[in-house]
Amino acid sequence: xxxxxxxxxxxxxxxxxxxxxxxxxxxxxxxxxxxxxxxxxxxxxxxxxxxxxxxxxxxxxxxxxxxxxxxxxxxxxxxxxxxxxxxxxxxxxxxxxxxxxxxxxxxxxxxxxxxxxxxxxxxxxxxxxxxxxxxxxxxxxxxxxxxxxxxxxxxxxxxxxxxxxxxxxxxxxxxxxxxxxxxxxxxxxxxxxxxxxxxxxxxxxxxxxxxxxxxxxxxxxxxxxxxxxxxxxxxxxxxxxxxxxxxxxxxxxxxxxxxxxxxxxxxxxxxxxxxxxxxxxxxxxxxxxxxxxxxxxxxxxxxxx
Amino acid sequence: xxxxxxxxxxxxxxxxxxxxxxxxxxxxxxxxxxxxxxxxxxxxxxxxxxxxxxxxxxxxxxxxxxxxxxxxxxxxxxxxxxxxxxxxxxxxxxxxxxxxxxxxxxxxxxxxxxxxxxxxxxxxxxxxxxxxxxxxxxxxxxxxxxxxxxxxxxxxxxxxxxxxxxxxxxxxxxxxxxxxxxxxxxxxxxxxxxxxxxxxxxxxxxxxxxxxxxxxxxxxxxxxxxxxxxxxxxxxxxxxxxxxxxxxxxxxxxxxxxxxxxxxxxxxxxxxxxxxxxxxxxxxxxxxxxxxxxxxxxxxxxxxxxxxxxxxxxxxxxxxxxxxxxxxxxxxxxxxxxxxxxxxxxxxxxxx
Ligand SMILES: Nc1ncnc2c1ncn2[C@@H]1O[C@H](COP(=O)(O)OP(=O)(O)OP(=O)(O)O)[C@@H](O)[C@H]1O
Ligand SMILES: [Mg+2]
Numbered sequence: 001x002x003x004x005x006x007x008x009x010x011x012x013x014x015x016x017x018x019x020x021x022x023x024x025x026x027x028x029x030x031x032x033x034x035x036x037x038x039x040x041x042x043x044x045x046x047x048x049x050x051x052x053x054x055x056x057x058x059x060x061x062x063x064x065x066x067x068x069x070x071x072x073x074x075x076x077x078x079x080x081x082x083x084x085x086x087x088x089x090x091x092x093x094x095x096x097x098x099x100x101x102x103x104x105x106x107x108x109x110x111x112x113x114x115x116x117x118x119x120x121x122x123x124x125x126x127x128x129x130x131x132x133x134x135x136x137x138x139x140x141x142x143x144x145x146x147x148x149x150x151x152x153x154x155x156x157x158x159x160x161x162x163x164x165x166x167x168x169x170x171x172x173x174x175x176x177x178x179x180x181x182x183x184x185x186x187x188x189x190x191x192x193x194x195x196x197x198x199x200x201x202x203x204x205x206x207x208x209x210x211x212x213x214x215x216x217x218x219x220x221x222x223x224x225x226x227x228x229x230x231x232x233x234x235x236x237x238x239x240x241x242x243x244x245x246x247x248x249x250x251x252x253x254x255x256x257x258x259x260x261x262x263x264x265x266x267x268x269x270x271x272x273x274x275x276x277x278x279x280x281x282x283x284x285x286x287x288x289x290x291x292x293x294x295x296x297x298x299x300x301x302x303x304x305x
Numbered sequence: 306x307x308x309x310x311x312x313x314x315x316x317x318x319x320x321x322x323x324x325x326x327x328x329x330x331x332x333x334x335x336x337x338x339x340x341x342x343x344x345x346x347x348x349x350x351x352x353x354x355x356x357x358x359x360x361x362x363x364x365x366x367x368x369x370x371x372x373x374x375x376x377x378x379x380x381x382x383x384x385x386x387x388x389x390x391x392x393x394x395x396x397x398x399x400x401x402x403x404x405x406x407x408x409x410x411x412x413x414x415x416x417x418x419x420x421x422x423x424x425x426x427x428x429x430x431x432x433x434x435x436x437x438x439x440x441x442x443x444x445x446x447x448x449x450x451x452x453x454x455x456x457x458x459x460x461x462x463x464x465x466x467x468x469x470x471x472x473x474x475x476x477x478x479x480x481x482x483x484x485x486x487x488x489x490x491x492x493x494x495x496x497x498x499x500x501x502x503x504x505x506x507x508x509x510x511x512x513x514x515x516x517x518x519x520x521x522x523x524x525x526x527x528x529x530x531x532x533x534x535x536x537x538x539x540x541x542x543x544x545x546x547x548x549x550x551x552x553x554x555x556x557x558x559x560x561x562x563x564x565x566x567x568x569x570x571x572x573x574x575x576x577x578x579x580x581x582x583x584x585x586x587x588x589x590x591x592x593x594x595x596x597x598x599x600x601x602x603x604x605x606x607x608x609x610x611x612x613x614x615x616x617x618x619x620x621x622x623x624x625x626x627x628x629x630x631x632x633x634x635x636x637x638x639x640x641x642x643x644x645x646x647x648x649x650x651x652x653x654x655x656x657x
């Protein structure tokens with residue numbers, strides 16, 4: 001177990017390094033520079049600015065400095081917002097995105113998994129058909145349709161919830177729904193599939209022949225295996241929620257990381273892009289590691305190796 | 306009074322391809338401690354008969370259309386789900402054909418072994434576990450006290466079937482239904498498993514329904530035999546009657562397929578043709594198209610009922626073939642011109 005986690009962490013670190021390198025050189029190869037503005041700047045001043053940010057050095061050297069800084073948790077200043085460091089920006093907006101993302105994921109799991117289990121247990125009844133049709137619709141609706149639709153219904157027509165900004169707990173509801181419903185639908189379908197596969201196994205018949213009740217069959221005999229597809233999807237779901245948050249934070253005007261990522265890309269803010277990319281990548285790596293650990297814990301046929 | 310009395314059991318499956326009459330009016334009785342064999346080719350309805358008794362038929366598509374199965378005074382087919390759960394795993398246990406898929410891979414052997422005990426007996430975990438270990442030892446699993454904590458995938462097929470036997474018998478049921486317990490195992494293990502079932506049964510006084518497609522197995526282990534074909538009984542009686550003195554052409558043909566009864570060096574006999582498609586109506590006799598006896602009439606009407614030939618030996622009274630001659634006389638003779646054995650083929654190649 002310890003060995004497994006260490007090895008996987010080292011692998012994760014390598015992945016992060018690779019992602020860092022790819023992002024760094026892609027950004028460096030992009031035409032233009034973070035310091036170009038609409039007004040002409042005198043060449044000597046531009047040279048000074050470039051020297052301040054280290055842009056006078058060759059790209060290889062900049063990469064080495066950048067990586068060693070990043071290893072110490074330093075992502076440098078924002079190249080566009082002069083008086084703020086990337087770490088500041090992350091520290092300020094990460095909690096916002098974390099709240100939104102974890103609520104969305106929590107909602108997706110809390111809604112999707114029970115619905116999936118019930119649909120499987122009551123296969124071919126309305127408890128199966130209705131949620132599964134709704135979830136199919138949910139999967140087909142992209143975030144940028146779902147978001148405005150929810151805002152229209154709950155914000156404008158019924159005037160129940162605020163549709164933009166980030167001021168109190170009620171402001172998180174619509175964005176979290178927009179982001180989470182899609183994954184709730186996905187988790188419901190995956191859980192239903194997983195549970196159905198378990199319920200049709202020969203060993204369920206063995207359990208029935210022993211006099212085990214139907215509820216015990218679901219909880220004790222089928223749940224572990226039935227949840228595996230949903231758990232496997234947690235890694236991709238997190239990645240999807242992160243990229244979905246770029247859209248949702250823009251729709252609902254939320255000061256989270258997603259907005260900064262969009263701004264950073266538009267402004268050619270090299271340091272910000274790098275910092276955020278590494279952060280997102282690290283989140284996904286950690287999530288995938290957790291998923292692997294849970295999977296081994298659920299499935300006795302897998303071993304830590 | 307009989308322990309189990311099944312009469313006119315009919316079970317169908319409503320599939321897209323039509324109504325599959327898997328079991329079509331089967332009746333038999335079983336006394337305490339007795340062993341009943343059910344033999345027949347694949348698809349003859351052996352498993353469905355067993356599952357129907359335990360109400361383990363998936364509904365839909367399956368449906369138990371009619372019949373009664375009186376077990377110790379109560380009709381299994383008309384019990385409430387609750388009462389039925391009290392019988393399952395407690396007074397009637399079951400062993401399934403494929404030990405590789407019949408144990409839950411996500412749960413430890415210990416959990417699965419003690420499950421029935423914990424449901425049906427007032428016993429704490431510790432005591433149940435001790436019983437489970439003892440049960441594993443009784444079916445010959447070495448190192449039972451440590452192996453009991455392992456998962457099914459750590460056991461071989463033969464070992465898993467031993468676990469299934471231990472699990473089924475841990476509550477000392479009155480009736481054990483074993484649905485082809487050895488078919489999925491290799492030949493050397495088959496005999497051991499049958500011996501274990503036999504030994505445990507004698508020790509506990511359990512009645513057994515042993516399903517098999519091997520008439521040879523039946524002869525050695527069973528008191529009584531039902532021969533099934535196309536969802537109906539073709540012949541029933543004591544093992545001796547059915548095995549040594551078969552009456553129905555189907556039973557006689559089956560008997561001819563037992564390898565150890567055939568002359569050494571002769572070709573293995575297999576019944577030509579295929580078992581009937583029970584989703585189509587069967588006219589007169591299900592075995593007619595494959596029957597080796599001279600045909601004397603066109604089959605028509607209801608399939609024949611069982612009639613008794615004295616001493617409880619029953620057979621479907623077929624009037625469409627003349628089965629008076631011994632079967633050897635009607636089987637096609639081996640044609641010397643055919644290139645059949647490996648020896649022949651090798652010689653043939655050498656000559657070419
Ligand atoms: N769930 C089901 N749905 C539809 N048809 C079924 C189902 N289960 C069994 N049958 C049909 O019922 C008939 C009898 O099947 P059964 O399993 O009892 O045969 P069997 O005698 O046990 O054969 P085998 O030796 O292959 O186990 C077959 O025609 C089979 O196709
Ligand atoms: Mg069968």
